[in-house]
Amino acid sequence: MKIPGFLASAVPAGIKYQNRLDLGLILSRVPAVIAGVFTTNAVKAAPVIAGIERISHGPSYARAIVVNSGNANACTGDQGMKNVETTARLVAQALGIGPKDVLVSSTGVIGRPMPMERIEAAVPGLVAGLSEDGMEQVAQAILTTDLVTKTASRQIRVGGKIVTIGGIAKGSGMIAPSMGSPPHATMLAFLMTDAALDPAWARAALTRSTNATFNRIIVDGDTSTNDTVLLLANSMAGNLPLVGDADGKPFEQALHDVCAELARKIVEDGEGATKCVSVFVTGARTDESADAVARAIATSPLVKTAFFGEDPNWGRILAAAGRAETDLDQTRISLSIDDIPIVSQGIGLGDGQEALAKAAMSKRAFAVKIDLGLGAGSSQVVTCDLSADYVRINADYRT
Amino acid sequence: MKIPGFLASAVPAGIKYQNRLDLGLILSRVPAVIAGVFTTNAVKAAPVIAGIERISHGPSYARAIVVNSGNANACTGDQGMKNVETTARLVAQALGIGPKDVLVSSTGVIGRPMPMERIEAAVPGLVAGLSEDGMEQVAQAILTTDLVTKTASRQIRVGGKIVTIGGIAKGSGMIAPSMGSPPHATMLAFLMTDAALDPAWARAALTRSTNATFNRIIVDGDTSTNDTVLLLANSMAGNLPLVGDADGKPFEQALHDVCAELARKIVEDGEGATKCVSVFVTGARTDESADAVARAIATSPLVKTAFFGEDPNWGRILAAAGRAETDLDQTRISLSIDDIPIVSQGIGLGDGQEALAKAAMSKRAFAVKIDLGLGAGSSQVVTCDLSADYVRINADYRT
Numbered sequence: 001m002k003i004p005g006f007l008a009s010a011v012p013a014g015i016k017y018q019n020r021l022d023l024g025l026i027l028s029r030v031p032a033v034i035a036g037v038f039t040t041n042a043v044k045a046a047p048v049i050a051g052i053e054r055i056s057h058g059p060s061y062a063r064a065i066v067v068n069s070g071n072a073n074a075c076t077g078d079q080g081m082k083n084v085e086t087t088a089r090l091v092a093q094a095l096g097i098g099p100k101d102v103l104v105s106s107t108g109v110i111g112r113p114m115p116m117e118r119i120e121a122a123v124p125g126l127v128a129g130l131s132e133d134g135m136e137q138v139a140q141a142i143l144t145t146d147l148v149t150k151t152a153s154r155q156i157r158v159g160g161k162i163v164t165i166g167g168i169a170k171g172s173g174m175i176a177p178s179m180g181s182p183p184h185a186t187m188l189a190f191l192m193t194d195a196a197l198d199p200a201w202a203r204a205a206l207t208r209s210t211n212a213t214f215n216r217i218i219v220d221g222d223t224s225t226n227d228t229v230l231l232l233a234n235s236m237a238g239n240l241p242l243v244g245d246a247d248g249k250p251f252e253q254a255l256h257d258v259c260a261e262l263a264r265k266i267v268e269d270g271e272g273a274t275k276c277v278s279v280f281v282t283g284a285r286t287d288e289s290a291d292a293v294a295r296a297i298a299t300s301p302l303v304k305t306a307f308f309g310e311d312p313n314w315g316r317i318l319a320a321a322g323r324a325e326t327d328l329d330q331t332r333i334s335l336s337i338d339d340i341p342i343v344s345q346g347i348g349l350g351d352g353q354e355a356l357a358k359a360a361m362s363k364r365a366f367a368v369k370i371d372l373g374l375g376a377g378s379s380q381v382v383t384c385d386l387s388a389d390y391v392r393i394n395a396d397y398r399t
Numbered sequence: 400m401k402i403p404g405f406l407a408s409a410v411p412a413g414i415k416y417q418n419r420l421d422l423g424l425i426l427s428r429v430p431a432v433i434a435g436v437f438t439t440n441a442v443k444a445a446p447v448i449a450g451i452e453r454i455s456h457g458p459s460y461a462r463a464i465v466v467n468s469g470n471a472n473a474c475t476g477d478q479g480m481k482n483v484e485t486t487a488r489l490v491a492q493a494l495g496i497g498p499k500d501v502l503v504s505s506t507g508v509i510g511r512p513m514p515m516e517r518i519e520a521a522v523p524g525l526v527a528g529l530s531e532d533g534m535e536q537v538a539q540a541i542l543t544t545d546l547v548t549k550t551a552s553r554q555i556r557v558g559g560k561i562v563t564i565g566g567i568a569k570g571s572g573m574i575a576p577s578m579g580s581p582p583h584a585t586m587l588a589f590l591m592t593d594a595a596l597d598p599a600w601a602r603a604a605l606t607r608s609t610n611a612t613f614n615r616i617i618v619d620g621d622t623s624t625n626d627t628v629l630l631l632a633n634s635m636a637g638n639l640p641l642v643g644d645a646d647g648k649p650f651e652q653a654l655h656d657v658c659a660e661l662a663r664k665i666v667e668d669g670e671g672a673t674k675c676v677s678v679f680v681t682g683a684r685t686d687e688s689a690d691a692v693a694r695a696i697a698t699s700p701l702v703k704t705a706f707f708g709e710d711p712n713w714g715r716i717l718a719a720a721g722r723a724e725t726d727l728d729q730t731r732i733s734l735s736i737d738d739i740p741i742v743s744q745g746i747g748l749g750d751g752q753e754a755l756a757k758a759a760m761s762k763r764a765f766a767v768k769i770d771l772g773l774g775a776g777s778s779q780v781v782t783c784d785l786s787a788d789y790v791r792i793n794a795d796y797r798t
Contacts, residue, residue, distance in 0.1 A: 043721030043729045043745075075714055075729065077746045110714020111747040174701055174718065220700040222715070223722040301619040301700070301785070302573055302793055309794030315474055315509020316621070319573065322442030323622040330442045330474065346442075347476045348510040386700070388794075391787040394701055395708030 008134030016070030272390030296324030332373030415469030671789030695723030731772030
């Protein structure tokens with residue numbers, strides 16, 4: 001994946017593991033408009049605290065993102081904050097740009113000091129390796145418990161110019177992103193485009209896309225200290241800066257689509273996941289109520305283990321709904337797996353329908369559609385199952 | 400366990416499995432004051448709907464509880480409600496008492512019709528088997544995924560009389576009871592005493608005890624459609640009816656203690672559980688905030704798998720806290736496992752302390768104590784770990 005005007009590189013810095021890419025760098029050839037959304041968790045990693053400050057109060061333009069896996073630099077106090085600054089400075093010096101031109105991002109274990117001597121030793125090689133072909137390597141370097149790299153891109157025509165939007169992401173566990181204003185995983189996503197964007201509009205568009213995509217995925221329901229989505233837009237396509245007018249719409253749609261594809265890839269690669277399940281809630285009194293129901297279903301261990309078992313155990317789904325929203329009328333609830341109705345008016349439709357639903361659940365991806373029969377509120381989230389592998393992965397993550 | 404004036408019996412009715420006790424009966428020799436708290440889940444099982452109606456608007460006295468496992472009689476519509484009535488009537492007729500004298504309770508699979516012909520066939524044997532020694536059999540009959548029976552009892556002196564409080568309970572999965580007014584599992588608990596209690600006071604005391612015990616346990620965070628706690632007080636001890644005065648205090652304490660013992664036994668027998676973990680939150684701005692943090696920690700899959708792995712992964716605990724309460728100051732948080740501090744001012748105290756904590760976590764039971772450093776709010780819940788066995792148990796529960 002190449003995005004015009006962007007170079008990338010990754011090296012094995014030995015941050016947690018040896019001989020594994022764990023430090024990545026993305027560089028725009030020219031200053032790029034920046035936008036970012038970050039975890040709303042009250043416990044924020046040092047690079048998140050620094051990133052929020054940088055995006056909120058710093059210049060609208062930056063040049064580079066340096067990102068490591070293996071260490072979250074979270075719960076690391078003042079030293080953690082200093083280490084963010086030092087990392088930015090080291091990279092800036094090697095690139096010959098200003099330290100404010102470098103954004104820092106981290107993912108990995110919480111509460112361990114960042115091994116700065118390894119970062120410092122790795123920076124020269126990192127910078128020397130920059131190339132137009134390096135983005136896949138960065139996509140590799142940011143992985144933690146992920147099994148596969150996640151990339152997505154779109155090209156559209158904007159104002160007579162072809163523009164490209166490309167993104168890379170990581171995330172497998174601690175995934176229930178709530179980022180931004182208001183935005184939930186450790187998930188990281190870095191989006192690059194050669195489009196010219198108005199800075200304020202870029203931030204608004206990124207927040208809307210994040211709310212509709214990354215903030216609507218759930219692996220385990222745990223929200224990370226490090227969730228970060230950053231967008232760099234470097235103007236090299238030569239379009240007039242987009243501010244949300246007619247030209248903005250197709251761009252925002254493409255941005256949304258890239259985010260949606262990356263978000264779904266995170267769920268598909270969820271820790272131990274064997275199923276990708278779209279949960280649609282309709283007929284709620286309000287969208288907020290629908291959202292609470294969708295998230296309760298998507299985080300219920302009993303529902304998620306039933307997904308793993310390919311068991312259309314709709315009683316667990318209804319129980320999760322009724323826990324989240326106490327103002328339900330169970331006699332109005334209907335439920336389908338894909339397009340196979342299994343509950344009507346709160347009552348099961350029998351073994352025949354359930355057998356069909358079970359067959360649908362044997363697929364790698366399926367949908368749960370619940371209609372509460374009360375109003376026009378709706379919501380949607382994408383989640384995965386809870387497998388024995390999930391437990392295995394997380395019972396010995398650190399040891 | 401014997402409680403004066405109470406008889407009990409259980410039979411294998413073949414409701415879901417053959418040759419397993421699954422239908423139980425408790426009978427008071429004389430009319431007993433009744434009190435009950437039920438799930439707040441909007442999706443309520445038929446016997447819960449009937450029980451709320453009965454406790455709220457029916458006579459203050461009853462004689463019997465009939466309870467089955469294997470089938471929750473939940474999401475069963477009008478037929479489910481009729482089946483509750485029929486069950487009460489069948490038992491009442493066999494006992495020679497009124498149908499309103501019989502309370503009905505169920506636990507098991509949601510959404511399947513109750514096999515009434517098996518209930519009807521089993522009632523004569525159930526009634527014929529009543530004896531003072533039958534309570535352990537009922538404790539056996541109400542189990543579902545539970546591995547062990549759960550009983551508790553206390554004797555105290557009240558107004559010159561010895562009174563006995565005994566209870567039986569079941570519950571292993573779908574445990575995050577929220578019962579009553581306001582009360583959370585399928586958990587069932589039946590409490591019997593020979594004390595004389597004022598009916599209104601009995602209900603208030605039961606609600607307080609439930610809120611402090613059953614409503615403070617979490618296995619999986621899923622709240623059942625069937626959670627029920629019932630108390631029968633038959634006055635046979637000969638004390639003057641307790642109304643909350645000086646004599647009420649020791650009784651209520653004993654009631655609380657029986658509930659607390661049963662509640663803890665539910666967590667210890669949680670599906671797949673290998674650890675029983677008490678989560679103490681102090682220093683919150685309010686008790687409500689502390690409670691939200693305690694429940695987030697106790698339901699976090701990442702925290703619970705770390706418990707299973709005996710990994711003092713405090714970063715996951717802090718991340719869960721910060722997800723639940725966004726108004727935290729991470730630099731004020733301290734955390735201990737039992738009495739071993741591992742976090743101070745939001746920063747880890749190092750590998751030595753973690754090694755000690757890890758050793759503490761190798762025990763069957765330990766405590767997580769988190770102080771938020773903000774105020775006087777506090778809360779406590781009791782939970783278990785999330786093991787690979789949990790997944791195995793729940794991925795093929797119905798199949």
